[in-house]
Amino acid sequence: MLHSRSYLHPFPARMAPSIALEEIERFDAGSVVVDPMVGSGTVALTAVAAGHQFYGFDLDPLAALIALVSTSRLNHDRVRRLSKTIVQLARSNSASPVDLPWVNAEDETHKFMEFWFADKQRQALSSIAIELDRLNQDEPSKEVDALKVALSRIIVTKESKASLARDTSHSRPHRVATTSDYDVFKGFEQSVNQILQRHSKLRIIGDATIERGDARKIGSIGDGFCDAIVSSPPYLNAIDYLRGHKLSLVWLGFTIPQIRQLRSMSVGAERATTESAELASRVLDGFGDISNLAPRQKAMITRYAIDLHRISKEAERILRPNGTALYVMGNSCLKSVYVDNASALTNAAELAGLTLLGRSEREIPLGSRYLPTPKDNNALSSRMRKEIVLKFQKVA
Ligand SMILES: C[S@@+](CC[C@H](N)C(=O)[O-])C[C@H]1O[C@@H](n2cnc3c(N)ncnc32)[C@H](O)[C@@H]1O
Known part of the structure; x- marks a missing residue:
């Protein structure tokens, strides 16, 4: 059974009960397992560690990204090299204003960033975000995704780090300061190292495919394709996952109106x-x-x-036919x-x-x-x- 230390990112929506997770370990070897609301990927991690073929979906782009990186085989040297290049470029660009293409014309996202991040951190985050975006356009890869998770980890946290908020990982961000000394570049480098350290402890045996998607209409899975579904749907009126995740998603290419639209589909x-x-x-x-x-x-x-x-x-x-669906509620x-x-x-x-x-x-x-x-x-x-x-x- 996985230990919580293996997780790459703090995330509130974890599926806990061992009853359900142990069942996954008892499925026939190589079963096709689906979690249509994959969250940060507890079910995903258990399924790939047990050697199953896994498919996961989530509306929340951050959830899907974390689950994807957690279940992917990563080239750690490549992640280190890319992170070094990004930090070098970002540091050298951080003195002058950086315009993020998805924020420019969009007033609400800009104001959101100004409210939740102090000037110095905003400047540093923008200069990393633009390099990540360029890299993603030129050559998207799981290694670039790992760097996005690393950036998110210094924003979606309990204590305030890159943002002025605390409790972001519990989905109720509170702004607790108006200034900050946090060193975004150093924090990002440390976060990359922590991710690689945790990732090296994961057992990735089966293959996983993880995408953004809607559990009510999973276009990419055919009729009768899977042996088992294991998931935990959100409870009525429970956590609003995207409320905290907004703080990191705005640096990963999403605007506030786009996030609002996703939220209305949850x-x-x-x-x-x-x-x-x-x-x-x-x-x-x-x-x-x-x-x-x-x-x-x-x-x-x-x-x-x-x-x-x-x-x-x-x-x-x-x-x-005869396939099973296991839900924790x-x-x-x-x-x-x-x-x-x-x-x-x-x-x-x-x-x-x-x-x-x-x-x-x-x-x-x-x-x-x-x-x-x-x-x-x-x-x-x-x-x-x-x-x-x-x-x-x-x-x-
Ligand atoms: C309790 S969490 C799932 C935890 C996950 N099973 C695990 O193993 O860690 C519920 C998830 O449902 C997602 N969600 C809510 N509405 C959704 C929808 N319509 N389609 C897909 N995912 C959705 C949320 O974003 C959240 O990540």
Whole structure:
């Protein structure tokens, strides 16, 4: 089993339960395993270490990038050489203003950068970002991707490093200063070394293909192609992964409007839906007493239900007959109403034609959950401290 030290990047959305990960190790050798919401790649790492053929997708470009680099065979010497060249070029250009092609005409992204980064760090980050972008245009490679992850690691962190924020890796960045002494070049070089050190400990046996994609419509996987799906869908109202990741994505070629657009496509994101209320009410059977919630919250729940159903339909499509889908799910609290995400996923999967084979629960160790749990020790908080592993099959 992988140790958390092997991870290349701090990331909140990790799939924890060993029950699901151990199952991957028991799949037939060389199985085709898919995680349609790959996050930073816990499932991906376990699958390639066990020698399976892995496919992963995520809407979040940073998640997909981290998972890709974590599961790729990298030429470490090449990463070191490229990083040295980039730092040399960037240092020599850092005295004069650098215009990033994706920011120029786009006021909102520029203002965002000014708010979250002090002048000196902005200048240094721009000069590294432009060199990374050039390299990526000329000769894209996994080694360049590794450098992007290295840059992101000095921004998406708990303590503030290159930015003026802390808690960026927990998706709730707070600006805690207006000035900073942080040395971006030195931090980047250290980050590259740390990545290579961690990467050298990973067991990469199987092959992985990881792309940005939508779990509700995975175009590149054919019908009946995979043996198993292992994933953990976002919980209703849980972490907004992109909120923290924005701080690094703006240096990797994304604008704030582009990120906003991705965010609106995330599972469970708050947006009204015009789709079938009938289907949503069947998915939500047993979900919780939501009758007194405001219309806005009800609309969000409806959308979540429809999304779970779409994820399940897509899972049913890509699984081979008798293939299995394993999901880890936690429950949520919305305006003090407890909601049972796992029962909604069970209904959605069954409506999509999958059969529930088993359900197990585990107590989440304190401090390791992706979203805050109620502090008091009542029945609600104990239900919130559970994670549920659901196993489905596409019965032939
Ligand atoms: C709990 S995390 C997954 C953790 C992952 N299974 C692992 O092994 O580390 C949930 C992920 O779902 C992603 N996500 C949300 N909506 C999505 C969608 N429509 N398509 C693909 N990924 C999505 C989020 O970006 C986030 O990375």
